[in-house]
Amino acid sequence: MKKMLLSALLVIFLFTGCSKKPEETKSADVWLKEGLTYFEKGKYKKAAEAFEKSIIEADNPEIAAQAQIFLADSYFFLKNYEEAIPSYEEYLDIYPDSEYAKQALHRLALCYYSQIDTIDRDQTPTKKALENFTKLNEKYPEYAKNADVPAKIKELREMLAEREYYVAKFYLRTKKYKAAEMRFTNIVKNFRDTQIFPKAAIDFAKYMVEYTNNKTEAIYILTEALKNKNGQKYLSEVSSLLGKLQEDLKVN
Numbered sequence: 001m002k003k004m005l006l007s008a009l010l011v012i013f014l015f016t017g018c019s020k021k022p023e024e025t026k027s028a029d030v031w032l033k034e035g036l037t038y039f040e041k042g043k044y045k046k047a048a049e050a051f052e053k054s055i056i057e058a059d060n061p062e063i064a065a066q067a068q069i070f071l072a073d074s075y076f077f078l079k080n081y082e083e084a085i086p087s088y089e090e091y092l093d094i095y096p097d098s099e100y101a102k103q104a105l106h107r108l109a110l111c112y113y114s115q116i117d118t119i120d121r122d123q124t125p126t127k128k129a130l131e132n133f134t135k136l137n138e139k140y141p142e143y144a145k146n147a148d149v150p151a152k153i154k155e156l157r158e159m160l161a162e163r164e165y166y167v168a169k170f171y172l173r174t175k176k177y178k179a180a181e182m183r184f185t186n187i188v189k190n191f192r193d194t195q196i197f198p199k200a201a202i203d204f205a206k207y208m209v210e211y212t213n214n215k216t217e218a219i220y221i222l223t224e225a226l227k228n229k230n231g232q233k234y235l236s237e238v239s240s241l242l243g244k245l246q247e248d249l250k251v252n
Helices: 002-018 028-040 044-057 061-077 081-094 101-114 124-139 141-146 149-173 177-190 197-212 215-227 229-251
Strands: none
Touching: 028 044, 028 061, 044 061, 061 081, 061 101, 081 101, 101 124, 101 141, 101 149, 124 141, 124 149, 141 149, 149 177, 149 197, 177 197, 197 215, 197 229, 215 229
């Protein structure tokens, strides 16, 4: 009986001795410092874990803000954009005018920019990247200029215009004429400064003549195409169409 009791006690002793000790509770400040140490060494995954714990423990807004921006940056450098995006958005929502806001907004835009696919795919990342680059350009123009943001904005507008033209042509091929007209109209209203505009304007003018018999509108669209610096390469075709339409209007 004594042997059985000793054996039981030994098992209990071994089990409790081998069990893990509970994790030591650390303050937000300690977690933040630990995260920064990992961050400086490029160990962004461990840094992110520490920053998350710092945010949970934080009762000081300054510590919480610092942990939040470094958490977002950790995900950014890990190229984990799915996690970086909400982290930056949360930071900008709570601290829109902080000293790190411009950098956070820039990297948020870059996160969306990195997710952009070809024009036949969903263009939500393109639109979100343009939205945030535009906001950065308006709020921090000098910073945006140094970060080459205006060029990014131009590039993204070109992509969205090409997307609209691609969809408009698809609707024309599938005989969904009203849907095509809406896409062409969007290009005429919002993307006149893009390279695709003159080409889209020619197709839209032809559509207006063939399907709506609105020759006056077609002339207006073609005239706008000639104002675009890229319209000169279509000068011969546009001039020919304009001449024919103007002649038809005189006759009628």
